[in-house]
Amino acid sequence: MIRNVNLAKINLPLNLAALAGFIVTFNQELTGEALHEWFGLALGTTLFVHFLLHGTWIVNVTKKFLKPLPGKLRLSYFLSFALLLAFGFLVSSGILISDLFDLGHVLNFNEDMTDTWSEMHESAANLCLVLVGLHLALQWKWIFTNLKRCFPQAQR
Numbered sequence: 001m002i003r004n005v006n007l008a009k010i011n012l013p014l015n016l017a018a019l020a021g022f023i024v025t026f027n028q029e030l031t032g033e034a035l036h037e038w039f040g041l042a043l044g045t046t047l048f049v050h051f052l053l054h055g056t057w058i059v060n061v062t063k064k065f066l067k068p069l070p071g072k073l074r075l076s077y078f079l080s081f082a083l084l085l086a087f088g089f090l091v092s093s094g095i096l097i098s099d100l101f102d103l104g105h106v107l108n109f110n111e112d113m114t115d116t117w118s119e120m121h122e123s124a125a126n127l128c129l130v131l132v133g134l135h136l137a138l139q140w141k142w143i144f145t146n147l148k149r150c151f152p153q154a155q156r
């Protein structure tokens, strides 16, 4: 949990970086495999920081969980953990098949095993795409408010 910092000022650039990072990393052919591995690791770290920055929110919802809460809040709460697990698996499977860490060699992976993990990595990326879409749809109010702040002239 992070206290005594202006979270609003950190969240906007961090969320933009996460979105841009996700688009670039998802389209692996844009960067090639070697750069993709570095982008994936940087995105994984950014998203973990993003999760920690919402630690207070997670703790507060957890404390109130047995009381009546709006359905949207509960959905957002479950989605956050689904995102944490799905991205955790995505980054771990990426590390497992990467040339950078060369773990396949250490763990004696044969071609079939590497193919299976590559397919699981790809499926995890597709699942993350769906979850990120849902996550952003639930955050539309925050996105809309900040877009209006970024482009005030468009409102006149």
Ligand code: HEM
Binding pocket: 011, 015, 016, 018, 019, 022, 047, 050, 051, 054, 057, 058, 076, 080, 081, 083, 084, 087, 132, 135, 139, 142, 143
């Ligand atoms: C490309 C990926 C992602 C993008 C672009 C993104 C973007 C956003 C945005 C715009 C918000 C609302 C503004 C804010 O409070 O900062 C938000 C909130 C949040 N995000 Fe993400 N996020 C992403 C991935 C994740 C992941 C992987 C997790 C979990 C590990 C996560 C957990 C949360 C939580 C807990 C909140 C607060 C929920 C709320 O206030 O209703 N996000 N995110």
Ligand code: HEM
Binding pocket: 022, 025, 026, 027, 028, 033, 036, 037, 038, 039, 040, 041, 043, 044, 090, 091, 093, 094, 095, 096, 097, 098, 099, 100, 118, 121, 122, 125, 128
């Ligand atoms: C966290 C965000 C990530 C996303 C969204 C992502 C997404 C993808 C996608 C869509 C592919 C193409 C699959 C295909 O068409 O065969 C791919 C391939 C690959 N990714 Fe990731 N990835 C991520 C993280 C990582 C990380 C952290 C690493 C390693 C450090 C990694 C290593 C690889 C490798 C080695 C391939 C090539 C697999 C093959 O050609 O069979 N990825 N990734």
